[in-house]
Amino acid sequence: MGSLKNDENPQLQTSKVSYEPLLYVNGVRRVLPDGLAHLTLLEYLRAKLIMGHSTFFGAKGIGLTGTKLGCGEGGCGACTVMVSSYDEKSRKCFLKMFFQTLCYQCLLSTSIFCRRNACDYSGRIGKLQESLYICALNMKSLQESMAQAHGSQCGFCTPGFVMSMYALLRSSQTPPSEEQIEECLAGNLCRCTGYRPIVDAFRVFAKTNDMLYTGISSVSPEEAKSICPSTGKPCSCNSNNVNDKCVVGDNRYKATSYDEVDGTKYTEKELIFPPELLLRTATPLSLTGFGGLMWYRPLTLQHALDLKAKYPDAKLIVGNSEVGIEMRLKRLQYRVLVSVTHVPELNVLNVKDDGLEIGAAVRLSDLLSVLRKVVTERDVHETSSCRALIEQLKWFAGTQIRNAASIGGNICTASPISDLNPLWMAVGANFRIIDSKGNSRTTLAENFFLGYRKVDLASSEILLSVFLPWNKRFEYVKEFKQSHRRDDDIAIVNAGLRIHLQETSEIWVVADASIAYGGVAPCSLSAKKTKDFLIGKVWDQNLLQDALKVLQNDIILKEDAPGGMVEFRKSLTLSFFFKFFLWVSHQLDGVKESIPASHLSAMQPVHRPTITGSQDYEIMKHGTSVGSPEVHLSAKLQVTGEAEYADDIQLPLNGLHAALVLSRKPHARILSIDGSEAMSSPGFVGLFLAKDVPADNKIGPVVYDEELFATDYVTCVGQVIGVVVADTHENAKTAARKVNVKYEDLPAILSIKEAINAGSFHPNTEKCLIKGDVDQCFQSGQCDRIIEGEVHIGGQEHFYLEPHSSLVWTLDGGNEVHMISST
Ligand SMILES: Cc1cc2nc3c(=O)[nH]c(=O)nc-3n(C[C@H](O)[C@H](O)[C@H](O)COP(=O)(O)OP(=O)(O)OC[C@H]3O[C@@H](n4cnc5c(N)ncnc54)[C@H](O)[C@@H]3O)c2cc1C
Ligand code: FES
Known part of the structure; x- marks a missing residue:
């Protein structure tokens, strides 16, 4: 057994603990107010006003909604930000991309670059065309590239992709390889555009032609005239030959080197780190959050151990990728969090x-x-x-x-x-x-x-x-x-x-x-x-x-x-x-x-070659745009993070939030619904059930055969039973969970096999696809091979990106209802 000296730790003295954590976001200095330690960085960045708890009601957030909330657990990359940190030893600044749904606390005293909301990109696209694909350090080139390559459709994942690529280019000492580009994008999911145009948009920054970066070319200057948006390699896309394999209708993809723009080579570029943070001596931090949460950031092992002695149930956190999920999604309550990111012995x-x-x-x-x-x-x-x-x-x-x-x-x-x-x-x-x-x-x-x-x-x-x-x-x-x-x-x-x-x-x-x-x-x-x-x-x-x-x-x-x-x-x-x-x-x-x-x-080790794909099309222009590939109208807004989704719209100060009361049973009779506990939950405003629906409770896209709020029976887990309204979304969700629904369980059919056995089908829905005489074919003895068996295909849950949300407000004393809803 070894031993560490256990001196009385002066750092536990609150007088030495700083209450002024600093953050630079897009170059702007921000002091984080105390009382917000429960927030994720994303919540802090996106909200204009942080509401909900009396001690910090009305605290200022930043309102940068270009950074999106998708999965909320680190899987989709929609919330990607770039964080720079300074290494004292090497005296160098490092840039990394982080997910930020879970790690507000871990990023304190760092500098953060996220997507600018009010970016000066808009309206300047014409001017920027000349410098397209030139300067890898310029986010605008990335944004333009993404738009021009048709890399955004719904656009919700787009800011995350741009940030990931920007972080790679900004931190690379040399032009990245195609493999590095794909690796850097592996943590970003897209649900509708498809990855080919996205990878194409970024591939133009890959080191496919040395001349672009170093002046030493592996291909003839003639060949290197332009970079193909599909392959990322020099080709003759720009020729107006419509029979060429890859056809692009204008001369956007000019090969130009980063050197040509400002004479700086990749290896010489200086990374920026706010001078104030460079000069600042790190101090231990202590912050509080909603529900009595205490968050500490010790700087020494001894301090961390002392905190552990004082609070044996304290959770140590580093990336918060697990604890964040436990607290946010699994609703586990930890009162004390100790972030040990800065303890030298642990690093x-x-x-x-x-x-x-x-x-x-x-x-x-x-x-x-x-x-x-x-x-x-x-x-x-x-x-x-x-x-x-x-x-x-x-x-x-x-x-x-x-x-x-x-x-x-x-x-x-x-x-x-x-x-x-x-x-x-x-x-x-x-x-x-x-x-x-x-x-x-x-x-x-x-x-x-x-x-x-x-x-x-x-x-x-x-x-x-x-x-x-x-x-x-x-x-x-x-x-x-x-x-x-x-x-x-x-x-x-x-x-x-x-x-x-x-x-x-x-x-x-x-x-x-x-x-x-x-x-x-x-x-x-x-x-x-x-x-x-x-x-x-x-x-x-x-x-x-x-x-x-x-x-x-x-x-x-x-x-x-x-x-x-x-x-x-x-x-x-x-x-x-x-x-x-x-x-x-x-x-x-x-x-x-x-x-x-x-x-x-x-x-053999698994080796997946880099993605290649190309789209062949003929340009048959009719009028201004029909028949030719045009950058769609929302692309500019999407690639800069300015596109506004339902979840981005800032609520008015007195706006209320709703959360659904959902069935926890697959098939049951509803015996009673008791909202008394929910009513005493913080911020509760109202509970609405089927009996409160003023019009018809029956809904459906064509046939009205579903209930808006379940009345007597539920037929699946997650079926909507009612809605709770409260002052914040968190409070609404907490109160909704407190609505006590009593059920009488009924037999549940959970598989196709069980449905067949029980003869449980919707009437008149049998569909059979038949070609030729199947039975005769099998019996003829002329088949080369007969393969028999059963295939079971389960449902595939969609990996949600844009949150399902709606904003509703009324005018004229409720006679006029306005609604913005996610699709
Ligand atoms: C989107 C996603 C994808 C993932 N993919 C993979 C994958 O492919 N493979 C895989 O193996 N895992 C995967 N994980 C799990 C991931 O590796 C862990 O969540 C992560 O390593 C935990 O590290 P952290 O620093 O974020 O832990 P934290 O959330 O900070 O802490 C996790 C736990 O460890 C405890 N702890 C931390 N440090 C110490 C310490 N020094 N002493 C005692 N206790 C300590 C904490 O108290 C807490 O209980 C994935 C997680 C996510 C969110
Ligand atoms: S990874 Fe952060 S929202 Fe999905």
Whole structure:
């Protein structure tokens, strides 16, 4: 056991705690008022007036609604902002893109660039055409490029895309590659435009033609005249030859170099950081928020530990990507939050003789950079674990999350599908833990995960650091992850596998092994029986078959295991091991010869080439615009963030918010609805049910066969029963949850199979598509192959971007009703 000195901490004295956190937004200095620690950065940026609680009623927000609220959990990128921070050691300014729905608190004392709402772009498009695609540091070029390439349709995701690309270009020392551009956009979702025109819009900034950036060309000057909007490569789009493969009706895509604009090379550009923040000495911060929330930002480990001693239930936060979701979406209440982003001991990244020491607050993107450096500097055999971590991090969330989320946060959340925890277990990582008295201990990652989101940490303890040992000779580590889509998706099953082999008498014997899986149990799980079985065995084809049999009985998934897809998940555990066996064998002399050629593809790493696509069309112009590709009228507003959506409209001071009372039952009779608890909820104004609907409660697009508010029965979870109105949206949602609906459960039909069995169909809706005589075809004996089976296709939930919202106001004493609604 080690120990840290536990002096009386002077920083706990409130007199030393600053109450003036500063923020620069688009170059404008902002002092954050106390009382808002519950807000997300997005809420602060978007609101003109922050309303709702007496202590900060009417506090000023900024009203920058160009930054959007989409998913609210870090998955869509609509809320992307660029944040710059200054590194004291290197004396350099760094820019990163962040998601901001959850991390208001984490960004204090930084400088933020978000989409300008009142941007001077509008009205100047004509003038700007000449400089299109020229200056990568100029956001206007990006915005224009996006508009000209038809990269926005509904436009809701557009500001997020522009910010992501801007952050990449602004922080790149060299022109980005096409791969880097696609990687940087992986955390941004679009629901209607499609990605091709978006990628096309940004691809023109990629390093496809050196001359554009350095004056040294790989293509002839003639060829380099213009850049194709579809391929991003020099081509002859600008010729008026309508038979060309890619046809663009004007000469917008001129190849011009950034150098030509202001003579500055990529490598020489200076990043701006507000001088006031450079000169400011960091102070510990303490802020309060709604509902008695206390938020601290200590600057020393001792202060953080003292806070933990004082408030044992305090939640440590770094990226807030998990805690934010718990508090906002799962409605968990934490009274004390301690942001440890600035504690030096938690931010170490030390390359040592025996391994890498990684502070618990180190962000995933910083770890990735160091790992990439380490693999170039150390012996190859030492860095097998590093390479496995690099590969796994590649498929881990979007850049915005990786820039915010920490190693410690991922470990301590102990998600059963964490991508890194099985790897920490497999590589033999050690976790260093420290308690509020300064006592420290270490534990193997393998022993740290105890159950569903349960880890070996007492309430007085925090995770200090992770130690990743270098690999020995003939020690091999590999990562695996299977998810629905490659980028930015959570795993169905993932794994970390390690084997250490020793050569004796020209055969390879297993000296040590470690096999850990995620997505197969309530927490990351070691295949201990398989490990014990492997140790001491000869690594050859026979071992593979025997090991697979042991593994099959080692990782057991019950038929009703949460997450479903049991057979598929079981097969993944085996196939990962199979691939690992092939991969390791391929590295070894003597064994690789025995691998059949047909198996070799199983160990190929996934490589997805960059997206290419082109749209061929002929320009047949009729009149002013018919038949030719025109930038649509809203594009200018959308790419600058000026387009106004229902959610962007600022409410009048006395405006009220509504939240729906939703059914929690799939099929039930409503016995009673009691609104008394809701009525005593803060800010409550009114509860409206079916009986309060003045006109007909029956609605429907064509046939009025649905109820606006359910009266006697509910037939699905989420069916609307009523609406609560309150002074703020938060208060309305809280009160709506307090409406007590009593139900009598009725049998629910939840699958097609159950519906068939119960004969439960809407009448006259049977549809059958038949071509030819199917029965005769099967019986004829002339079919090459007959494949029989059943296919079940579940519903796919839409990943919502624009929030469903409406703004309603009345005039003339209620005789005239105005309404703005999202589509
Ligand atoms: C959109 C999205 C995509 C994601 N994709 C992936 C993915 O592909 N793969 C994957 O594995 N995960 C994924 N995650 C999960 C993500 O990795 C974690 O949310 C993140 O790593 C948590 O880090 P954080 O710093 O934001 O944690 P926070 O939210 O700040 O904290 C999380 C938890 O850890 C505790 N904690 C933090 N630091 C310490 C410490 N030093 N000591 C003790 N406790 C501590 C906190 O108290 C809290 O309980 C995703 C999350 C989101 C929101
Ligand atoms: S990622 Fe922030 S709203 Fe979706």
